Amino acid sequence: MDSIENKRIELEEMASFFDKRVDTYDEHMKNEVDGSDQYYIETAKYIPHCSNLKLLDLGCGTGLELKEIFKINPTVNVTGIDLSKKMLAKLKEKYEEKQEQISLINESYVDIEYGKEAYGAVVSVETLHHFAHQEKLKIYKKIYDSLIDGGVYVETDYVAKDQEYEDYFFNELKRIKEENKITEGFYHYDTPCTVENIIILMEKAGFKEAELKWREEGTAIIVAKK
Template sequence: MASNLNIQNEFKAVSEKYDTQRKHLIPCFNDFYSIPLELSEEIEEVKNVLDVGAGTGLMSAFFYEKYPEASFTLVDLSNDMLAKAKERFEKQNENFTYLSADFSTTDFGEQQYDLVISGLAIHHLEHSLKQELFSKIYKALKPGGWFINADQVEGGTEEADYIYRDNWKKKVEQSPLTEDAKQSAYKRIQLDIMAPLNDQLHWLKDAGFEQANCYYQYFNFVVFAGRK
């Protein structure tokens, strides 16, 4: 994994403006967050949700709106980002639990959750840790539960990866973000350790997931999922 200290420092610096900036840093923002919600309808009943790399709780906010009776556990390495999540959900404290921890090494238990979600977090892990995490998530899910990951991936070829990154940078340059915000984003992506989509789908299958599939892709922004 990229240095935990580096990751914490970079996200501490941006935590105040993170959600506002994300709409400009994710060109496909609406699809990227709405499609995981639609996928979750495949689950018979959503009572317990784990958000891996929850950050400010943005993804959990969308799911909470859909499942207001569910219990949410948010885990993230950054205390500053989780502090923003706590502010976001301060009126719903009974629904939310927070865990400040390195999700790459945290044990999530067995058959605890109907749904595990993650948004733009797992690509920070070394590939071996991604595989270990997928196995831990599989173990943590109840039978019939789903893991839904909205993340960025590496291109399957060098040319494809160049096109992915070039397209993203062009979109960022065209955005209304300040120059400082743009440079901060370019600095953060240096911490990314993206993996090709097909590799990750294979890792899900190796972990035991059924229906491991990509359900949405816009250049390197993808939504892929698996069912236990």
């Protein structure tokens, strides 16, 4: 892997990063992410197909994953949480005919509570690769608590190919923050974890079963059951 050591990198605040890229986001995700021609379709397969399912979508962005989910389960009721106001506005415009089934929250899913046993399923697509292990564990615990018994969590995300790859990006983020004297705040930088570490964290959060279901290069789908 090529080192970016000694290169000056300016981190962007997370919400601002995505607000600035709202007009190009969909094309980027469809054309430049490993497995993008399939992972939205594959993700939808693991969402329960029961009538009037309550689904929590973390980091929902413009709702790219919802297109395939609505195809399989047209009655699903979605609560979407995202930091970017502009992304949520685009989602709302895109699914205007489904507005009665979609509730949007412009907040950080790290900070807010999701409720207790409120959802039959939770999904996150290409969003949790911005967090360290302890942050992920806290999120997984909230997801676990928000699910009904038998509920499922589907995570589709950028993953590290091995531990060396994972360590490299976490160390780089630490270096960049120190270089820029950043001590707090939420900034955009990719820190993917290995599938093995993700599953360990899910199990620590309480999930009785977590399993890799699909993978293409740097993108994986992991399904955890409560």
